[in-house]
Amino acid sequence: MSTAAPTAAPARPRAARRVRWSAHRIVLAAIGALILLVVLVPGLFTGDGWNSVNVADKFLGPSLDHPFGTDEAGRDILQRMIHGARLSIGSALAVAFAAAAIGTVYGAISGWAGGWVDRILMRIVDVFLAFPYLVLAMALAAAIGRDMRSAVIALIIVWWPSYARMVRGRVLSLKRDLHVRAARTLGASSAQLLRWHVVPHTFSEINARLTVDIGYALVALTGLSFLGLAAQGSSPEWGLMVSTAKGFVLSAWWYALFPGVVILLTVLYFVRVGDELAGEES
């Protein structure tokens, strides 16, 4: 038996699993690293006095000292935003990951079990999906409590069903795939099949949607704060800042503008990354 070099019958090649780095992607990755730093160690970028009230400096326009200007309490808006990133983006991350985790487990169990279990579990999902999600989020956020933590919980509750549906569909089709059936003949248990061969094949789809959802969750969270249903008081949460700023739009235009633009850009960033990941998948 000869040791073989590639034979004459080529297999159809699938996309390589290595990421292809373009200038575009390097930039995206760099921004991502920056965001991560800001969220984890905001103190790296600001001094200690970022939240100190200094009435004398109130409503200063954008300048070298205060690139985004100051607010009604004389606090530097840029520095507040840097610390607020942890709240806003961090909470958005929490919503997206938690919803994805819960939805994946739920959907995988439902799809794998099939039969009446699947039907019942999906009915429940249908009920959730029947509600317009923001209305439901607002109602829940108001009911659970008017703070960031309740807002996050409310959004997770609203968000997980769409993951469940997506994963369940994928699992249903994976169940029939040859490599899953082949692994079953090897003696693998259902748990092993799910863990090794089924769920991992849902990851790329989940990742693409999850990244985009970070952006959408950010919009939802800042929106809830804007409506007074999430962050309260002197929290540097971005949506709350925009809410406060709306009373001073004419006099201190920078106060509403900069937080709003940053929210927009951040959301766009996550959507862009999500698209890139989805592109890799196809």
Added chain:
Amino acid sequence: MTPLLELRDVHKTFTGRGRTVRASRGVSLAVQPGEVVGLVGESGSGKSTVANLALGLLAPDSGEVLVHGERLIGASRRREKELRARVQAVFQEPLLALDGRRTIGWSIAEPLRIHGRGTKAEQQARVAELLTAVGLDPSFAERRPSQMSGGQLQRVNIARAIALDPELLVCDEPVSALDVSVQAQIINLFLEVQERLGVGMLFISHDLAVVRHLADRIVVMYAGRVVEEGPTDELCANPHHPYTRALLAASLEPTAAEAGAGVQTATTDASTVEGVPEEGCPFVPRCPLAEPACAQPGIGLAPTARGRVSACRRAELLVGAEATTSNSD
């Protein structure tokens, strides 16, 4: 002697989208230890259903599927696992049978992992041993399926299938997706594996010539039923069922004598016939020997000679006649 695998009067019907397909209609067959049984049939014969039933991927509607005399489905989880270790599979599509996200080495080691055979280092050594046994360099363990050709991947599948030293290999059209020269290599590999390990095989294919090359005994299926069974040489030289005869005649061999001779068939055109009759012999619409009595219910397998059975009630017309090599009737 308990057969490695036995199907007893197995029935299986699939319903979906308003259509009912009776894939298995009273199928019985057995594979003895060390024996290679070839299962031959075209599409709609039910041979793939037999493979899935034998592997416990499907439960029969009625009848028994026994591995070493025990039922696979319905056995305790632990017993099922033990039985599965003794019956392994090689499928038709080499690439799809492997998890594309895993390396070759991971996939070959998977049965060892599942059944807890050896430490990680021992498993790796075994993987290298298996790769060499199927004619691949051990360095292939680091590759991914998408980097390899169909023939190489089928070797990998065979390596994975023999990892646990099984007693029975169920091979469902394992060479049908391969080019001629690659197909020959894999056939040779199956021969070698069978000889060295003494493993029993249920080798399923639509290609009679391939099956003939490997099998000791051949089972012929048509429309969900077994229509003939017998030792390979005898069955191929002297078929006892009109369908087997048609299959032999339709297996065109490249010999100079037949060059440019065209093809003649004794059967009625399959594609002009709609459906298979519910009662009586399923081959009636296409059979050159059919008479009215053939459409009556109650037709089944009957012995026609020593070690041979046929489901044709007019088999005596065929017993003793030569199989036509040039295919005029």
Added chain:
Amino acid sequence: MSDVLSVRNLSVRYPGAARPAVEGVSFTVPARGSVALVGESGSGKSTTALAVTRLLDRGVEVTADEVRFEGTDLLALGARELRDVRRGGLGMVFQDPRASWNPARTIERQLLDGLRGAQRAERRERLIAHMRRIGLDDPERRMRDYPHHYSGGMLQRALLAGVLVHEPRLLIADEPTSALDTTVQAELLALIGQLRAEQGLSMLLISHDLGVVARMADHVLVLYAGRIAEQGPTAAVLADPQHPYTRDLLAAIPRLHGPRKVPLQVGKVAEARATGCPYAGRCRFAVDRCRAETPLPRPVGGTEVACHLAPLPDAKAA
């Protein structure tokens, strides 16, 4: 000219490819004759047929000294003239029966597409007659069915009927039975043989199956890596193959007669070479000259062989 199709020195190169997909292929299909292109995947047999019928994408480079159908230079034709040729003298049947049909339109509509008025009515009558000929009972009713009501074999037959209505002189069949069951294949091939005899039709058959080729073709071209390895009358090529690839191919096919349970003869495992003879990597006779210099076809014995070492010393195959 008694040759229906004449191809000389055809080469095809895909954009960005290191090597041509087809190189230096020459053959003729005589009137009422049948020629087969045989090879495994990657041999270039389908590409040759697609190149001759101008069905390759625009970016693909097709060059030849000559590609003539009944005297007309196919490579010089414009789109409209090509379409007329494809509808008229040149009929084509492809491999996958399901892919050749639009699932959303009836068989009748698809076969009579583009025809109007008296021409359509006349063609329709002929089509009904042909459908009956191919074994379709009650063709008028069944023509109004959709493709999914037909089996694979039936679809190929219907396609044949549709092609024959146009009274072609040459039928190009690219793996027409590869997707079909063995017995269905035999029946379809028998039908093709009968129809050819009735209509005096020439055929260019593309197949990987030497058994099919043996029965259906008078003349065969064995292709390897885009080049002709051997060509000649089918009987000669099968009785006494001169090219190592032809021999290896024939030896690798499992047979219904003769020894069994013994290893089949297989060549070495290697990729096709870019320089010299493409088979040199796998050939057990290869010498240095084979690796350096590409052999050109030359007559040896009863066939034309592209091999430096032919005639070979070994005993002949099957």
